[in-house]
Amino acid sequence: MIATPNLINKVVSGITTWARVNSPWIIHFNSGSCNGCDIEILATLTPYYDIERFGIKLKGSPRHADVLICTGPVTRQARSRLLRIYEQMPEPKFVVAVGSCGISGGTFAGCYNIVGHIDEVLPVDAYIPGCPPRPEAIIDGVVKLLTHLKNGTRPEPIKPQLGEQA
Amino acid sequence: MNTEARLQRAKEILAPFAKETLTPEANRVDVVIDAADLTKATAAMKSANWGYLSAITGMDLGPDAGQLEALYHFCDAAAVTSLRVRLPREGQPEIDSVADQVPVASFYERELSEMLGVIVVGTPDPTHLFLPDDWPEGVFPNRRDFKIEDAAPVERDIPKVPDQGRMGNKFIVPIGPQHPALKEPGHFEFAVDGEIITGARMRLGYVHRGIEKATEQRNWIQNLYLLERICGICSHTHTSAYAQGAEKLAQVEVPMRALAIRELVAGLERIHSHLLWLGVAAHEAGFDTLFMYSWRDRETVMSLLEELTGNRVNYSISILGGVKQDVGLEQSKSVRKAMDYLEERIRYYLDVVTSDAMFLQRTRGIGTMSRDEAILYGALGPTARASGLERDVRVDAPYGAYSKYPVSLITDERGDLEAKFVVRLKELLVSCFTIRTIVDNLPAGELAVRFPRKVPAGETVSRVEAPRGEAFYFIKSEGGESPTRLKIRTPSLCNWTSVLNKAVGHQLADVPMMIAGMDPCFSCNDRMVTVRRKDDSQTMTWAQLRAYGIEKYKSR
Numbered sequence: 001m002i003a004t005p006n007l008i009n010k011v012v013s014g015i016t017t018w019a020r021v022n023s024p025w026i027i028h029f030n031s032g033s034c035n036g037c038d039i040e041i042l043a044t045l046t047p048y049y050d051i052e053r054f055g056i057k058l059k060g061s062p063r064h065a066d067v068l069i070c071t072g073p074v075t076r077q078a079r080s081r082l083l084r085i086y087e088q089m090p091e092p093k094f095v096v097a098v099g100s101c102g103i104s105g106g107t108f109a110g111c112y113n114i115v116g117h118i119d120e121v122l123p124v125d126a127y128i129p130g131c132p133p134r135p136e137a138i139i140d141g142v143v144k145l146l147t148h149l150k151n152g153t154r155p156e157p158i159k160p161q162l163g164e165q166a
Numbered sequence: 167m168n169t170e171a172r173l174q175r176a177k178e179i180l181a182p183f184a185k186e187t188l189t190p191e192a193n194r195v196d197v198v199i200d201a202a203d204l205t206k207a208t209a210a211m212k213s214a215n216w217g218y219l220s221a222i223t224g225m226d227l228g229p230d231a232g233q234l235e236a237l238y239h240f241c242d243a244a245a246v247t248s249l250r251v252r253l254p255r256e257g258q259p260e261i262d263s264v265a266d267q268v269p270v271a272s273f274y275e276r277e278l279s280e281m282l283g284v285i286v287v288g289t290p291d292p293t294h295l296f297l298p299d300d301w302p303e304g305v306f307p308n309r310r311d312f313k314i315e316d317a318a319p320v321e322r323d324i325p326k327v328p329d330q331g332r333m334g335n336k337f338i339v340p341i342g343p344q345h346p347a348l349k350e351p352g353h354f355e356f357a358v359d360g361e362i363i364t365g366a367r368m369r370l371g372y373v374h375r376g377i378e379k380a381t382e383q384r385n386w387i388q389n390l391y392l393l394e395r396i397c398g399i400c401s402h403t404h405t406s407a408y409a410q411g412a413e414k415l416a417q418v419e420v421p422m423r424a425l426a427i428r429e430l431v432a433g434l435e436r437i438h439s440h441l442l443w444l445g446v447a448a449h450e451a452g453f454d455t456l457f458m459y460s461w462r463d464r465e466t467v468m469s470l471l472e473e474l475t476g477n478r479v480n481y482s483i484s485i486l487g488g489v490k491q492d493v494g495l496e497q498s499k500s501v502r503k504a505m506d507y508l509e510e511r512i513r514y515y516l517d518v519v520t521s522d523a524m525f526l527q528r529t530r531g532i533g534t535m536s537r538d539e540a541i542l543y544g545a546l547g548p549t550a551r552a553s554g555l556e557r558d559v560r561v562d563a564p565y566g567a568y569s570k571y572p573v574s575l576i577t578d579e580r581g582d583l584e585a586k587f588v589v590r591l592k593e594l595l596v597s598c599f600t601i602r603t604i605v606d607n608l609p610a611g612e613l614a615v616r617f618p619r620k621v622p623a624g625e626t627v628s629r630v631e632a633p634r635g636e637a638f639y640f641i642k643s644e645g646g647e648s649p650t651r652l653k654i655r656t657p658s659l660c661n662w663t664s665v666l667n668k669a670v671g672h673q674l675a676d677v678p679m680m681i682a683g684m685d686p687c688f689s690c691n692d693r694m695v696t697v698r699r700k701d702d703s704q705t706m707t708w709a710q711l712r713a714y715g716i717e718k719y720k721s722r
């Protein structure tokens with residue numbers, strides 16, 4: 001069989017998707033959270049929940065990361081940092097918002113130092129609600145995201161329905 | 167010396183400056199002094215060795231009263247003495263800095279000036295600590311008439327740090343803020359001369375949400391859930407401190423069973439927090455096996471917390487007037503079983519951190535802080551106790567059920583990083599013991615009593631020992647459905663002073679461990695570090711810095 005450019009492209013993109021789905025590297029940024037979500041994210045990495053079995057690895061540099069996991073509402077001081085980290089990530093990139101306060105401002109809604117929730121600052125691909133969500137929920141959210149990546153599509157984010165906010 | 171004697175002594179020390187002396191509660195005196203006398207009064211307290219400066223509360227009495235108040239709270243065991251300074255609200259309220267006598271006051275003063283608009287004359291670093299750089303001039307969130315619309319971002323030159331001669335012509339190594347030190351993502355600048363650190367400063371506020379102000383807009387009950395979310399690691403500490411203060415103001419007598427359950431949960435929280443810290447600190451030293459081990463064992467506590475309270479992280483066990491859930495026979499059984507397992511594991515970790523030669527290279531003799539230094543820098547919690555400073559609110563001023571189920575005080579004289587590991591782990595053994603005592607002797611009775619919707623007017627101080635040290639709450643009510651002022655001082659703020667000062671003279675490679683040693687809740691995530699060298703700059707991630715530290719010690 002002679003390799004046509006088309007075939008090469010197909011094979012290469014097949015390999016890329018395979019690699020991306022099997023070893024998504026994540027970076028985590030706390031833009032104003034209470035830590036609750038952050039420790040639960042960290043807990044998913046440790047032996048009990050062991051998220052690494054999905055090939056997921058927590059990385060420090062945004063330049064190595066495929067998925068940005070954000071927690072907390074976005075504070076004024078953290079906003080530019082969050083954007084900068086997002087910009088530094090290579091394409092294609094995905095954003096996961098973890099925790100009620102990252103999704104809606106939660107208990108911190110209306111505080112003076114908050115610019116808003118995460119999707120007011122960045123395009124969010126997946127929401128994981130809970131205050132904080134259980135590690136299982138975080139894993140579930142990330143795996144759902146991966147399933148979409150396998151099909152080569154961006155998930156249609158379904159934003160959890162929010163009640164009236166005070 | 168008992169509390170009365172201490173208070174009496176404080177009154178005598180402050181007599182030359184006192185305009186008015188009040189006794190709002192049995193364990194407190196309130197001394198009104200002139201702003202001009204503040205430094206002298208502080209010096210008098212300090213030279214008499216009366217306690218330590220625990221917090222500064224800034225209060226706005228409102229446009230009608232036309233006054234601001236700054237309260238300097240000194241704590242000595244259960245006794246609390248507050249120096250109350252009244253300042254004019256209009257014009258330029260000025261107060262002298264006490265930071266040259268009490269270094270930790272530098273942080274409190276930065277907070278006082280940015281939040282309330284008091285000009286602190288002579289404070290070493292007048293830049294923002296919490297508020298964003300684009301915050302408009304002359305808008306102060308803790309003023310009564312603050313409106314969120316006034317705080318719209320403005321373009322502003324970021325004020326330069328006054329050169330104290332120590333930043334001088336050296337390299338500055340900024341660390342952060344993408345360094346989700348879980349609780350307090352901060353930004354640090356270390357000035358280095360070659361390998362050696364010659365100066366350090368920090369900037370917080372990346373997770374500053376404005377909770378103190380928000381409490382004034384929520385009612386007493388809503389605040390419980392807001393304050394729980396100050397920190398997901400010591401959430402119970404904050405609800406306990408707040409509930410305890412509110413209950414004192416409302417004169418609500420909480421049943422003993424509820425207090426015992428609160429102490430039980432506090433013990434479990436301490437275990438989860440210290441094990442979390444042990445893992446993270448081990449990770450900073452490159453000892454990832456210990457990290458994974460301790461986090462695996464931490465899941466035992468997490469499951470237990472879930473079984474008792476229904477939640478893994480923000481447990482919401484306390485309500486105003488008591489607790490929400492009971493601890494039954496089934497749960498007691500689980501608690502005992504978990505304690506058996508954990509005690510064995512903790513003993514093992516204690517053995518590891520005191521005998522593993524590689525690990526000891528990173529901890530023994532590093533960052534040694536003497537008892538006197540710990541006093542000077544106002545260290546709290548295990549950071550202080552590892553330097554032989556006996557400071558533990560649970561012992562000094564037993565609150566809640568701590569007089570019925572006392573804990574023993576653990577100290578270590580050595581003051582280095584190893585001592586910090588030893589103290590924390592031994593504390594866990596004490597916690598396990600207390601937890602067992604509580605489940606074995608849980609008093610019968612109600613879980614909660616009714617709490618009024620409105621809380622009578624008054625002011626109170628509530629102190630609770632968090633896993634990281636004393637958490638200080640000052641609560642003022644004017645008889646309404648929400649507090650008028652709620653001031654929170656968390657322990658890490660005090661401990662930063664000691665780390666920043668102790669870092670000077672150490673190698674850059676030791677910084678990750680020294681910071682981890684005070685337990686600022688570091689996550690194992692990465693942080694950005696940029697090393698600037700005049701115009702040539704180089705970027706280093708926290709991971710590289712950490713790896714650099716590990717390599718450096720390997721090659722020795």
Ligand code: SF4
Nearest residue numbers: 033034036099100101
């Ligand atoms: S969602 Fe809840 S637990 Fe998570 S960061 Fe926000 S307040 Fe904390």
